[in-house]
Amino acid sequence: MNGEELTEQETALYDRQIRVWGADAQRRLSKSHILVYGMKGTVAEFCKNIVLAGVGSVTLVDDRAVTEEALSANFLILPDENLYHGKTLAEVCCASLKEFNPMVHVSVEKGDISTFGVEFFEKFDVVVISCCSLAKKKLINQKCRKLPKRIAFYTVDCRGSCGEIFVDLQDYKYSKKKLEETVECQLEYPSFEDAIAVPWKVLPKRVSKLYFAMRVIEQFEDIEGRNAGQTSIADLPGVLKLRKELCETNSVSESQIPDAVLERLLTDTSEYPPVCAIIGGILGQEVIKAISGKGDPLKNFFFFDAMDGKGLIEDISKP
Amino acid sequence: MASEEQLSAIKRAKVLMVGAGGIGCELLKTLALSGFQDIHVIDMDTIEVSNLNRQFLFRQSHVGLSKAKVARDAVLRFRPKISITPYHANVKESRFNVDFFKEFDVVLNGLDNLDARRHVNRLCLAADVPLVESGTTGFLGQVTVHLKGKTECYECQPKPAPKTYPVCTITSTPSKFVHCIVWAKDLLFAKLFGDKNQENDLNVRSSDTASSSEHSEDVFECRKDEDIEQYGRRIYDHIFGHNIEVALSNEETWKNRNKPRPIYSKDVLPKKITKENGDTEKDCATGDVSAMASLSLKNPQDIWSLAENSRVFIEALRLFFSKRGKEIGNLTFDKDDQLAVEFVTAAANIRASSFGIPLHSLFEAKGIAGNIVHAVATTNAIIAGLIVIEAIKVLKKDNNNFRMTYCLEHPSRKLLLMPVEPYEPNKSCHVCSETPLSLEVNIHHSKLRDFIEKIVKGKLGMNFPVIMQGASILYEVGEDLEEDMVAIYDANLEKALSELPSPVTSGTVLTVEDLQQEFTCSINIKHREEFDEEKEPDGMVLSGWVEAPVDKDNNKPVGNGESTSNALPSEEILEGEKDVEIQEQSTGAETVTGKKRTLSEVDGSRNQKTTENLDDDDEDELVISNDWESLTKKKRV
Numbered sequence: 043m044n045g046e047e048l049t050e051q052e053t054a055l056y057d058r059q060i061r062v063w064g065a066d067a068q069r070r071l072s073k074s075h076i077l078v079y080g081m082k083g084t085v086a087e088f089c090k091n092i093v094l095a096g097v098g099s100v101t102l103v104d105d106r107a108v109t110e111e112a113l114s115a116n117f118l119i120l121p122d123e124n125l126y127h128g129k130t131l132a133e134v135c136c137a138s139l140k141e142f143n144p145m146v147h148v149s150v151e152k153g154d155i156s157t158f159g160v161e162f163f164e165k166f167d168v169v170v171i172s173c174c175s176l177a178k179k180k181l182i183n184q185k186c187r188k189l190p191k192r193i194a195f196y197t198v199d200c201r202g203s204c205g206e207i208f209v210d211l212q213d214y215k216y217s218k219k220k221l222e223e224t225v226e227c228q229l230e231y232p233s234f235e236d237a238i239a240v241p242w243k244v245l246p247k248r249v250s251k252l253y254f255a256m257r258v259i260e261q262f263e264d265i266e267g268r269n270a271g272q273t274s275i276a277d278l279p280g281v282l283k284l285r286k287e288l289c290e291t292n293s294v295s296e297s298q299i300p301d302a303v304l305e306r307l308l309t310d311t312s313e314y315p316p317v318c319a320i321i322g323g324i325l326g327q328e329v330i331k332a333i334s335g336k337g338d339p340l341k342n343f344f345f346f347d348a349m350d351g352k353g354l355i356e357d358i359s360k361p
Numbered sequence: 362m363a364s365e366e367q368l369s370a371i372k373r374a375k376v377l378m379v380g381a382g383g384i385g386c387e388l389l390k391t392l393a394l395s396g397f398q399d400i401h402v403i404d405m406d407t408i409e410v411s412n413l414n415r416q417f418l419f420r421q422s423h424v425g426l427s428k429a430k431v432a433r434d435a436v437l438r439f440r441p442k443i444s445i446t447p448y449h450a451n452v453k454e455s456r457f458n459v460d461f462f463k464e465f466d467v468v469l470n471g472l473d474n475l476d477a478r479r480h481v482n483r484l485c486l487a488a489d490v491p492l493v494e495s496g497t498t499g500f501l502g503q504v505t506v507h508l509k510g511k512t513e514c515y516e517c518q519p520k521p522a523p524k525t526y527p528v529c530t531i532t533s534t535p536s537k538f539v540h541c542i543v544w545a546k547d548l549l550f551a552k553l554f555g556d557k558n559q560e561n562d563l564n565v566r567s568s569d570t571a572s573s574s575e576h577s578e579d580v581f582e583c584r585k586d587e588d589i590e591q592y593g594r595r596i597y598d599h600i601f602g603h604n605i606e607v608a609l610s611n612e613e614t615w616k617n618r619n620k621p622r623p624i625y626s627k628d629v630l631p632k633k634i635t636k637e638n639g640d641t642e643k644d645c646a647t648g649d650v651s652a653m654a655s656l657s658l659k660n661p662q663d664i665w666s667l668a669e670n671s672r673v674f675i676e677a678l679r680l681f682f683s684k685r686g687k688e689i690g691n692l693t694f695d696k697d698d699q700l701a702v703e704f705v706t707a708a709a710n711i712r713a714s715s716f717g718i719p720l721h722s723l724f725e726a727k728g729i730a731g732n733i734v735h736a737v738a739t740t741n742a743i744i745a746g747l748i749v750i751e752a753i754k755v756l757k758k759d760n761n762n763f764r765m766t767y768c769l770e771h772p773s774r775k776l777l778l779m780p781v782e783p784y785e786p787n788k789s790c791h792v793c794s795e796t797p798l799s800l801e802v803n804i805h806h807s808k809l810r811d812f813i814e815k816i817v818k819g820k821l822g823m824n825f826p827v828i829m830q831g832a833s834i835l836y837e838v839g840e841d842l843e844e845d846m847v848a849i850y851d852a853n854l855e856k857a858l859s860e861l862p863s864p865v866t867s868g869t870v871l872t873v874e875d876l877q878q879e880f881t882c883s884i885n886i887k888h889r890e891e892f893d894e895e896k897e898p899d900g901m902v903l904s905g906w907v908e909a910p911v912d913k914d915n916n917k918p919v920g921n922g923e924s925t926s927n928a929l930p931s932e933e934i935l936e937g938e939k940d941v942e943i944q945e946q947s948t949g950a951e952t953v954t955g956k957k958r959t960l961s962e963v964d965g966s967r968n969q970k971t972t973e974n975l976d977d978d979d980e981d982e983l984v985i986s987n988d989w990e991s992l993t994k995k996k997r998v
Contacts, residue, residue: 047660053724057411058736061728062499065662083394087742094414094738117390117439142417315394316753319387319746324777326739327500338771346778348750351764353778 048072052145056096067334071097072145074333075165079103079155079182080172081131083115083313084200087322088170088329090118093139095330099147100139101166102132103155115313160185163193168329170196173271176264183210183234194332197234198325199256201271202310203348205321206256208234209328209340216335231342232359240360242292250354252345254294255303258285271311278308320346324353368396370756375399377465379452379481381428382406383736384471384495386416387745389432392469393440395749400443401465404429405451409697415738453480453824459879462488467755469748470494473734475520479792479822480878482507482515486793487879491755495744499735502744502768506751506783509793511760517787527895532563533608534618535716538709542729545708546694549600550701552581554681554692563600589682590633593675594626601625601711621716629671649699650684652676652707653723661723670710670720677704696731705730743768743778791821791905797870797883798905802858804865804888807900809836810854815899821882823875830871833863839876858886 048056048065052072060068074097078085081104089100106112108126113119118138119126126134132150139148155171156178163169163185171182179197186193187210195210210231217224232240238257262281263270273281281304289296324344331337343356376397378388381404392400406428408419418435419428429447436445450457462468462484470492472478478494485492485507492507494515507514530536531544548563580599583592605623608614652673658665665673677700681689685700694701706726713720727733747766754762764780773779789796800816809828813836817826827837836850849862858865865871867888874881884903892900 050659053661054410056414058733059414059738060724061733062735062737090417091739091742094417096414115394117394120439121441141420143413144421315391316746316749318394319391319742319749320778323739323741323743323746326742327737330739340772340777344777351747351750351766351778351780352776353768355772355775355777 052096055143055145059095063330063334063336067330067336068096070334071095071330073098074167075099075101076168076170076329077101077103077151077163077166078170078172080174081106081116081118081135082112082173082200083315083318084198084205084322084325085170085172086116086118086135087318088198088325089135089139090142091322091326092329093142093146093148095326096143097146097333099149101149101151102136102139103151103153104132104135105130105152105154107131108134111312115315115318156181158185160188164189164191166193167333168194168196170198170325170329172198173269175268175270176260179208180233180235186210187212187233194329195234196325196329198321199270200313200317200321201259201307202312203314203317204252204256204307204310205317205344205346206252207321207325207328207340207344208237209342209344210234210237211332211339211341214332214339216331216337216339218337227338229339229341230359236360237342237358240358242289242294242298244361245358249358250343250345250356251299251303252347252354253343253356253358254288254299255307258288258299258304259307261288273308273311275305275309278305281308314348317346317348320353367753367757371396371753372398374466374756375464376401376752377462377468378402378471379468379477380404380471380473381432381447382412382471382473383415383738383741384497384744384748385428386418386432387738387742388469388471388748389436389445390418391742391745391749392752393436393443393445395753398443401446401448402429402432403448403450403452403457404432405449411697415736415741417738452477453877455825455877457484458877459484459487462490465490467752468492469752471745471748472496476822478515480824483792483822483875483878483880485509486514493748493751493755495748497736497740497744497768499737500740500768500770502740502747503765504744504747504751505765506755506763508755508760508763510786512763512783513786514790514793516792517784517790525898527898533614535712535718536618538713538718538721538726539729541709541712541716541718542705542726544712545705546730549708550692550694550705553596553678554689554701557690583682589679590675592682593678594630596678597626597671597674597711601715605715619717622714624667624711624715626671626675629668630675650680651699652680652703653699655680661727664720664722665707665710667711667714667720670707670714673703673707674711677707694730696727696733702727702730740768747778789905791882792880795881795883796905797885798903799885799887801887801889801902801904803890803892803900804859804867804886805857808855808857809861811900812858813854815901816884816903817873819899820903821873823873823878823880825875825877827874827876828871829874830861830863830865830869835861835863835865835871 048068052068053060056068076092076097076099078089078100081102089102093100108119108129108131112131113121116135118135119131120138130150130152132152136148136150163182169182169186171179174182174197183195186195192212192214197208199206210233211229212231214229214231215226216229217226242254258281259273262268262277262284263273265284266277266280282301285296285299285304289298324346328340331339340355341357341359343358344353345356346353374397376392376399378385378392378400381389381402385402385404389400389402404427407425408416408423408428408431410421410424413419413421416428418432423431427447427449429449433445433447437443468481468485468490470478470481472481482492482494486509489509492515493504494507495504496502505515506512526540526543531540531548535541535544548561552561552563581596583589587595602623602625605621609620609623653659653661656669656672656676658669658673680700681704692701694705696702702723706721706723709726710720721729747768751763763783765783767779767781769777769779786793788794791798802812813826813828817823817828825838828835836853842850853861865886867886869886871884871886872881873884889902892902
């Protein structure tokens with residue numbers, strides 16, 4: 043690693059985690075720049091984790107106003123209207139995050155992320171987006187992929203007791219410890235668009251039902267022009283119809299996607315704080331791995347469901 | 362997710378959190394966000410700089426303040442309407458008795474040591490309050506649910522025994538760096554800067570063959586006619602030179618070992634040390650007195666040469682005497698004491714150099730000496746989320762859906778978070794069932810004090826024991842005892858078991874009770890003449906209680922003893938860096954292996970698992986099969 047040594051202050055503050063991932067990883071972290079879009083509870087958890095870990099900078103994008111709903115699972119917002127009135131979600135969260143670690147530069151970028159040009163993304167090593175429509179996920183993922191520089195791209199969504207993370211590290215090289223030696227590894231990731239285009243029937247038999255259910259809901263919201271999470275039980279007939287179509291196109295049985303799971307995803311659209319903590323924790327860990335180049339990253343979907351308590355990795359890419 | 366019924370159960374609940382550290386901060390936040398309204402938090406600790414990388418409720422300006430109180434204030438900022446009651450106190454205080462515990466619907470542990478965990482386990486059993494237990498090390502973590510009569514208690518499964526090193530390995534024949542650290546910290550540091558009246562093995566073994574002309578007690582005293590540097594050099598020559606020569610004279614010892622090399626200060630240091638940088642004796646980040654600062658050694662990750670270690674040794678000693686003279690005689694090693702860590706690192710390295718053991722950096726040495734548990738924020742956040750999920754099940758009385766969950770570093774069968782059904786109580790658990798224990802002991806040699814310290818407190822984890830033989834009380838502690846009784850009990854402590862007023866003989870059944878924990882044990886005494894000094898250093902052997910075999914592989918002596926995992930079922934992991942009895946704790950580094958047992962357990966269908974596990978690391982597979990036997994013996998709830 044070329045690069046300056048950690049300062050005494052950094053060594054003292056990060057002592058316990060340097061014992062986990064080493065001084066080298068800590069130096070890389072301190073030089074990394076992270077873009078985050080969609081400041082809900084899960085993302086608040088994620089931001090807390092990476093700010094504590096000591097990344098170089100975090101840039102927040104979310105121009106929405108603070109609402110009652112936004113408060114519910116987000117500990118970065120103090121519930122005092124005088125404090126948040128007239129400010130955007132990103133601005134309010136930024137102020138709180140700064141306090142967690144004075145060595146990390148936290149800032150806000152205003153505007154609609156969909157309109158940001160490719161060159162905007164070039165400043166970042168990691169891009170994390172949340173609460174996005176299908177179209178927006180594809181678009182931002184494409185922009186990241188157009189750059190010569192490799193950007194680690196993540197999407198994260200929590201609906202009630204369920205959470206999903208998608209990871210695109212493109213062509214990723216890393217090292218891991220196997221017994222006593224360090225071995226070099228390589229992984230090829232598909233883009234979000236390519237991953238979800240993989241025909242369902244070629245996927246391994248026991249892929250999580252949540253994967254399919256999330257795709258149905260995502261497409262439903264896309265077709266109906268809804269924002270992510272803007273659904274209710276009244277949408278069930280429409281969603282079941284879409285499930286039928288998708289299952290037929292993909293030649294898989296509708297029983298792959300139980301009604302009960304779809305119902306839960308449609309109705310429990312608010313975030314459930316324990317799940318935010320878990321998904322935000324896993325995402326934080328993955329981003330730290332991707333920056334430090336140490337340890338097996340997950341490829342390429344992660345699901346957690348509080349109902350059965352499983353935290354599951356699924357590899358959805360062309361066989 | 363949150364149904365009306367669930368929300369009202371959460372709102373009504375009164376919960377007790379024990380620990381406001383790494384897991385505790387995350388837990389308090391997640392409880393508050395999840396709608397809990399009445400939370401009580403006990404933590405005896407104050408905030409330190411090295412907490413700030415993960416205990417996100419704390420800031421630099423809070424260093425030195427109560428964790429419980431600062432955590433409360435921080436959470437009230439984003440949830441001002443809930444009630445959080447902080448206790449800056451040790452959970453073992455008598456006010457936290459069974460009646461106190463009975464007030465709660467569920468107890469949530471985010472502790473960092475075995476002792477407190479056992480204590481809380483017993484109080485929860487006595488008060489019949491469900492306990493959700495947790496621990497983390499690095500990327501690994503676990504959450505378990507303990508409900509009396511329904512699932513196993515925290516002590517139903519073996520806990521890895523603390524690692525102990527034979528005294529002679531430490532005093533005469535170190536073969537690993539950790540041996541040198543133990544020597545430097547527990548013997549040398551204690552001898553020079555600690556309580557002079559404490560027994561100390563520093564010289565005993567190495568000089569008993571050829572007694573030196575000097576009276577060994579005087580060697581460590583600074584003489585009137587010498588300055589501090591001369592004193593330091595004399596100590597140096599005595600412990601690294603003279604003592605090694607003496608040890609070498611015992612040829613028997615070195616028949617099958619590499620001989621150590623005596624090191625004298627004149628061989629590694631110039632005659633008179635000239636100070637290069639007299640103006641900065643203080644660490645610029647912390648302001649602490651520091652030998653590294655005054656010698657211009659900057660990077661704690663560098664491994665110093667023998668000469669550098671020797672300079673640090675002399676300089677640290679000088680600084681202790683010149684800047685911190687008042688503390689000498691009362692110091693105990695503290696991993697957060699920069700100068701103490703420097704001194705111990707240097708002394709351990711010089712000794713390592715003498716014995717041909719690789720040297721280590723201050724950063725590494727500090728980790729070993731302080732039993733520091735690796736800790737990151739993300740694992741604590743995940744574990745806290747899982748605790749809340751289980752706590753809500755407890756409140757909903759959803760007893761059939763409790764899970765123990767493991768947070769893994771490497772996925773097993775695609776799982777990174779692995780839920781496992783909890784186990785039934787162990788019918789022969791000495792804590793939650795009433796199985797008698799038996800103790801082999803030499804009743805003529807072992808004193809009541811040995812029995813109490815090593816067995817009743819050391820192994821059974823009692824704090825306020827009452828020892829009874831039939832109806833007669835041999836010993837008890839308490840504030841309201843008559844003075845004459847205290848005198849009798851004190852006298853009993855020094856008596857051999859067979860010489861007590863009601864003598865303990867082979868076949869005697871002793872009843873041991875802790876009134877605070879409401880926990881009672883019967884112990885059958887069996888007399889035995891001889892004990893193996895190396896293998897049975899206590900001179901007593903307790904059987905019938907659950908204790909895991911000592912971790913054999915201790916070449917990574919990191920971590921908080923209890924945080925290890927070698928063996929299964931409830932190998933535990935801890936957050937925190939407490940419990941610093943270096944003596945002799947084993948590693949927290951390989952926690953990974955412990956997890957594997959659960960691999961085979963998920964989903965019940967055992968047969969497919971091994972075959973299905975193809976995409977896992979080979980390492981993982983090995984571990985499963987190792988632990989196979991112990992798995993099959995347990996019953997699921």
